[in-house]
Amino acid sequence: MKKIFLSLAVISSLSVNAFSDEISELRDAIKLLTEKVNDLEKKQSQVQTTSPDVKVLTDKVNKLEKKQKRTTKTLAKVKKQTSNDNIKWDIDFRTAYNGLKYGIKNGNDVTNSSVFTNRLWLGMASSPVDGLVFRGQIAAYSTWGGNNLSKNDPFQNVNWRESSKADDITFKLRQAYFIYTFNKDSDHAISISAGRRSASDGFLANHREGTKNPGSPLAHITNMEVDAAMIKVDNLFGLEGSYVKFVAGRSYDNINQPSYSGTPYTNLNTTDSSVNFFVMPVSVYNDGQYNLMAQYTYIDGFMGANTNEISALNPAGAITGAGNKHMGAISLEINGLNEDNDFLDDSIFFVSTAFTTSVPNSGYTMLGSSKSKTGYSFWTGFIMPDLMTDDGHIGFEYNYGSKYWAPMTWAEDTLSGSKIATRGNAYEMYWNLPIINKYFSAQLRYTYMDYKYKSNIEQFWADPTLENGDATSAQELRLFLRYTY
Amino acid sequence: MTTYKKVALAAIIGLGLIGSAANADADKGKRIYIKKLKSTCGYTGAVFAAKHTQDEWSEAKEDGKLGEVMTEACPAGKDFFDSSKFKKKFSSHLYDFVNDFASDSGNIPKC
Numbered sequence: 001m002k003k004i005f006l007s008l009a010v011i012s013s014l015s016v017n018a019f020s021d022e023i024s025e026l027r028d029a030i031k032l033l034t035e036k037v038n039d040l041e042k043k044q045s046q047v048q049t050t051s052p053d054v055k056v057l058t059d060k061v062n063k064l065e066k067k068q069k070r071t072t073k074t075l076a077k078v079k080k081q082t083s084n085d086n087i088k089w090d091i092d093f094r095t096a097y098n099g100l101k102y103g104i105k106n107g108n109d110v111t112n113s114s115v116f117t118n119r120l121w122l123g124m125a126s127s128p129v130d131g132l133v134f135r136g137q138i139a140a141y142s143t144w145g146g147n148n149l150s151k152n153d154p155f156q157n158v159n160w161r162e163s164s165k166a167d168d169i170t171f172k173l174r175q176a177y178f179i180y181t182f183n184k185d186s187d188h189a190i191s192i193s194a195g196r197r198s199a200s201d202g203f204l205a206n207h208r209e210g211t212k213n214p215g216s217p218l219a220h221i222t223n224m225e226v227d228a229a230m231i232k233v234d235n236l237f238g239l240e241g242s243y244v245k246f247v248a249g250r251s252y253d254n255i256n257q258p259s260y261s262g263t264p265y266t267n268l269n270t271t272d273s274s275v276n277f278f279v280m281p282v283s284v285y286n287d288g289q290y291n292l293m294a295q296y297t298y299i300d301g302f303m304g305a306n307t308n309e310i311s312a313l314n315p316a317g318a319i320t321g322a323g324n325k326h327m328g329a330i331s332l333e334i335n336g337l338n339e340d341n342d343f344l345d346d347s348i349f350f351v352s353t354a355f356t357t358s359v360p361n362s363g364y365t366m367l368g369s370s371k372s373k374t375g376y377s378f379w380t381g382f383i384m385p386d387l388m389t390d391d392g393h394i395g396f397e398y399n400y401g402s403k404y405w406a407p408m409t410w411a412e413d414t415l416s417g418s419k420i421a422t423r424g425n426a427y428e429m430y431w432n433l434p435i436i437n438k439y440f441s442a443q444l445r446y447t448y449m450d451y452k453y454k455s456n457i458e459q460f461w462a463d464p465t466l467e468n469g470d471a472t473s474a475q476e477l478r479l480f481l482r483y484t485y
Numbered sequence: 486m487t488t489y490k491k492v493a494l495a496a497i498i499g500l501g502l503i504g505s506a507a508n509a510d511a512d513k514g515k516r517i518y519i520k521k522l523k524s525t526c527g528y529t530g531a532v533f534a535a536k537h538t539q540d541e542w543s544e545a546k547e548d549g550k551l552g553e554v555m556t557e558a559c560p561a562g563k564d565f566f567d568s569s570k571f572k573k574k575f576s577s578h579l580y581d582f583v584n585d586f587a588s589d590s591g592n593i594p595k596c
Contacts, residue, residue, distance in 0.1 A: 088593065099489025113488035125593040133593055212512040241519065288520030335516060388501055391510075433500050438510070444496045477489040479496045 086128070092121040096480035098415045103473035105466050115415060116144035117166045121174065131184050137175035137198070139163035160224040160251050164200055164411035174198050174225060187235050194229040200411040203293050204331055204350050205420070207383050207395050208413075210432040210443040210482065216245060216281050218295040220329040220354040220379055220420060223409035226251065228277075241286030247279040251299075252320055271308075273301040273321030291333045297408070299325040302358070304366035305461040318461045322364035327407065329354035331379075346393075348383040356406045367404050368463025375405030379420065392433040399426040403453050403464050414447050416474040417455050423464055424452035441482050449474045514582025517575050526559035533558055534586035542583050551576055555583075 098115040124136035143149075143166050150167070163172040177195025201209050205219030217223075228249025236244045252275035254267045277299045284292040304322020331352035338344035357374040358366035367373050378400045386392035401423045409418040419426045430445035449455070453464035455471050466472065518530040526533055536558040537545070545554035552566040565571055571579075586592055 088591070097492060099487075099492060101489075111487075127593045135593070240524065286519070288516045288518070288523070336520075392500075431497075431500070438512075442496075442500050444493065444500060446493070477493055479492060 086126045087124045088126065090123040090125070090485065092119075092123065092482070092484045094119045094480050094482040096478055099475075099477040100416050101475040102416070102471045105470050105472050106468040110471075115166075117415075118142055118144065118169075119166075123175075131181045133179045133181075135175060135177060135179070136173075138171045139174040140169055140171045141166050142169045143167075159196075159227060161411045162225060164198070164223075164225060166412070166415065189234045191232040191234075192230070193232070196225065196227045198225045198411070200224065203291075204333065204352060204379070204381070205413065207348065207350075207381060207432075208397060208428060208430055208445065210430075210441060210480075212438070216283070216293075217279070218281060218293055218329045218331050218352070218354075219409075219413075220331055220352045220377065221295060221297060221327045221356065221407040221409075222279070223407075223411045223413055223418070223420065224251070225411060226277075228279075237284070239285045241288075241291075242283050244280065244282045247277075247281070249277055249279075251275045251277055252301075254320065271306065271321065272319060275299060275301045275303070275320050289334060289336050291335065292330075293332075294330045295328065297325075297327040299327075299408075302366065303461050304358075304360050304364045305368075306364050319364075321361070322461065323358060323360035323366045325359070325366075325406075326357045327355065343385055343387075346385045348381075350379075350381050352379040353377065354379075354407065356404070358404070358406065366461060367406060368461075368465070373404040375402045375423070377401045377405045377407070377420075386431060386433070389433060392431060395428075395430045395432070397426075397428040397430075399428075400424075401426075401456070406456055406460050414449075414474075414476045415478070416447070416476040417449065417471075419447050419449055421456040422449045422451065423454065423456055425450045435481075439483065439485050441484075443478070443480050443482070445476075445478045447474075447476045447478075510578050511581040511585045514575075514578035514580070517578055518582060521565055521575070522559060522562050525561045525565070527561070530582065531586050534583040534590075535588040537583070537587055538589040539584055539587040540589075542580065542587055546580050551580060555579070 094117075096117045096119070098112075098117065100112045100115060102110040104110060119139070119141040121137050121139045124138075125134065127133045141163060147168075163174040173196060175196055175198050177193050177197055179191050179193040181189055181191040183189055199215060199217040200223045201211050201215050202217040202219035202222055203214045205223065206212065206214035226247070226249050228247050230245055230247045232243055232245045234243045236242055254272050254274040255265045257263050257266045257268065259265070277297065279295065279297045281295045282293065284294055286292070301321045302323055302325045303318055303320050306319045306322065329352060331350065333348060333350040335348050336345045337347050337349060354377045355374055356377075357372060358369075359372045360366040360370055364370070379397070381395060381397040383393050383395040386394045399420060399422055401421065403423060405421065405423050407418075407421050409421045413419050419428060426447065426449045428445065428447045430443060433442045433444075435441055450473050451466065451471060453466060454462060455474065456464070515530055518533065522533070523529065537554065541554070542551075545551045552571060556563045556566045559566075584590070
């Protein structure tokens, strides 16, 4: 037994000796490794602190991280603020001075040496997806101070000019329509649209209004606000910049029974009728220099006179449903007359001709006649650099209208009546001056209208022959300052 | 002298004094595109402008590489973008136009 214990003791002492050698080797190895790790750490920290590139980069990364955090916070705030805010707004504010003078047949001149107006348009736009657009505009156009204009106005709810005539400070709806464009990438993109549009500031009238981009209707026969539906087809003729629009709408709704009456939204006067229209504006060719446009318009149930309707309330016997009307115009603008000459390159020349034909129904008269009458008009203009300022332009225009000339220009083109509808001769000169880029501009404009027949402001049922008390001339001087952004 | 003659005279003098500095004009840029580039490039000005963001167009202008970047957007217009007329007369107006209708401009077409 003792032998056994002795043997075990010898074996274990030998094993312990053998293990202690290995442990010692391991300790040395660990020590070596620790020293190497320390060396490496030392070197790494030396590299980090001493290498200028790495230090700069590290600082930049830290700054960027901070910036990113701040941006994320700001973005979250912006997102919260703009959530469901789906309309972009723009402003067009104009304040104007107007001086007016009228010559009267066998009467004294009538003048108003100062009419001041404010006009504010707030534009709206949104487009949730590519190809679908909503646009709108509310407008307030008022004279400075109160007035008694509505007291003498026989018309109510006149949608075709509601926001285009200086009146009170009430906001009115000037535009609200959607446009949906399909096959957008095709050469013949088609757009459909419906709602309310301002067909004022149309093609060629933009110069005299100091506006760069004209609307699509031809201003020679159209200046009104319309409620209508439209289809537009691009590039119809394969000609540069061509398109055609088909517009159908209603300018007068034959209703006078209010919602609380026994027969709401009807008219018990069976001789009256609604007035509907069809308009086809066409861009025939537009290469940026030469722009040729044309338009045909048909109006059904137009106003005229029915002698049976003459009363104290309606002394002219004016009534809708008196007949139909056809109108047409063709206008050419040359923007840039000679590329090699700066003056001519910055000048614009335009010319336009138009007709209007009234076709009265049996038992009615239009323009004082029971027969069909046609009026003609000619309009030309030249706009050139003013040679005094860098971006200012001076424009000269001339209009002629014959006896039965009666276009749809019931929105305002001058405060003193429609210059374009003049039956006789009209002369105009204006100076458009950008003051601060496109954001702040001014205009000084003088218009002289020499009437050979009635001034054709709204009396489209009346005989155009001048009577005592009618205006034989009208003059307007306008100065405006305009802010657009 | 009537009131409006006085107003007219004062306005002419006043507006003449205010004057205006020469400005680049986005509308002019649009007309230049239609006139000089639309048929060459084969697409509308809106498509051309949307080839880059406002920052990218701005960077190209600052680096003096507007013609180069526009050539990338419309290779067929290279001769026009290389011309001295582009550099002297058209580039500032075209820049204003592409900046107004860049892909991130948020501008919504009217019709």
